[in-house]
Amino acid sequence: MIDRIVELEPGQRIRATKSLSLAEDYLRDHFPRFPIMPGVLMLEAMYQTAAWLVRATDEFTHSLVLLREANNVKYSDFVQPGQTLRVTAELMKREGANFSLKCQGEVGETIAVRGRLVLRTQQVGGETAARSSVDAQIVHSLQDKFRLLYPPASGRLAAGSETA
Numbered sequence: 001m002i003d004r005i006v007e008l009e010p011g012q013r014i015r016a017t018k019s020l021s022l023a024e025d026y027l028r029d030h031f032p033r034f035p036i037m038p039g040v041l042m043l044e045a046m047y048q049t050a051a052w053l054v055r056a057t058d059e060f061t062h063s064l065v066l067l068r069e070a071n072n073v074k075y076s077d078f079v080q081p082g083q084t085l086r087v088t089a090e091l092m093k094r095e096g097a098n099f100s101l102k103c104q105g106e107v108g109e110t111i112a113v114r115g116r117l118v119l120r121t122q123q124v125g126g127e128t129a130a131r132s133s134v135d136a137q138i139v140h141s142l143q144d145k146f147r148l149l150y151p152p153a154s155g156r157l158a159a160g161s162e163t164a
Contacts, residue, residue, distance in 0.1 A: 001018060001041065001044055001045055001048055002017065002018050002045055002049055002052075002087065003016075003017050003018055003019055003149075004149055004150070005049075005146075005149045005150035006086075008053070008056055008150060008153075010056040010057045010059075011057045012090065012091060013053065013088060013091065014050075014052055014056070014088070014089050015086065015088050016045075016048070016052065016086075016087045017084050017087070018045045018079075018084065018085045018087065019083075019084045020037050020079050020080065020081050020082070020084070020085065021081060021082075022035065024037075026038065026041070027081065035081055036078040036079060037079035037085070039075050039113070042075065042079065042085065042105055042113040043070060043073060043113065043115070045087050045105060046087055046103040046104075046105060046115065046117065047070075047119075049087040049089045049103065050099075050101045050103055050117050050119055051065040051119060052146065052150075053089050053091060053101070054091075054099050054101075054119050055142060055146070056146075056153075057091065057094075057099075058121060060139050060142060060143055060146075061121070062097075062121035062122060062123055062135075062139075063122075063123050063124050063135040063136075063139050063142075064121065064122050064123065064124060064138075065119050065120070065121055066119065066121075066122065067117060067118075067119060068098065068118040068119060069116075070117055071116045071117075071118070072114075072115050072116055073113065073115030074113070074114055075112065075113050076110070076111055076113070076114075077107055077112040077113075078107075078112070079105075079107055079112055083107050083108075084107070085105045085106070085107060085113075086105065086106045086107075087103065087104070087105045087106075088105075088106075089102070089117075092116075097120050097121045097122060098118055098119070098120050099118070099119045099120070099121070100118050101117045101118075101119065102114075102116055103116070103117055123135045124138060
C-alpha cells in the first residue's frame with residue numbers, strides 16, 4: 001500500500017507516503033460520488049509504515065511484524081484521489097518483542113488520522129528449525145521490497161543479507 005519511505009531513523013522514526021489515485025479499485029464503492037480512502041486503509045498505511053520502522057530497527061531479524069493493538073485512533077479529515085497521505089511513526093517504547101508507536105497521517109498541513117499502535121515481532125516457525133528456511137525466505141522478500149520502497153537502503157542491504 002505505501003508507495004515510498006522518504007525518511008528513516010531506525011529506533012526512532014520513519015516517514016512514508018501513500019498517493020491516492022482514482023484508479024484504486026475500492027474507490028468505486030467507497031463512495032461512488034465522493035471517493036475517499038476508507039478509514040481502515042488509513043490505519044493500514046500507519047501499520048505498514050510502523051512495521052517498516054520495526055523491521056529496520058530490528059535489522060530484519062523477524063519474519064513477522066503483527067498488529068497487537070490500535071489505540072486512540074482518530075480520523076479528522078478525508079484523503080481524496082490526487083492527494084498524498086504522509087505517514088509518520090515514532091517509536092515510543094520497546095519491551096522485548098513489543099513495540100509501542102505513535103503514528104499520524106497528514107494531507108497537506110492537516111492531520112487526517114492519528115493513533116497509537118503496538119506491534120509484535122515473531123517468527124513463522126517459532127523455535128522450530130524446520131521452518132527457519134521459511135522465515136529466511138520471508139525476510140529476504142521483505143528486504144527486496146524495502147529496497148524498492150526506500151532506495152537509500154540499497155547500499156546498506158546487500159543481496160541476501162539479513163541486516164540493515
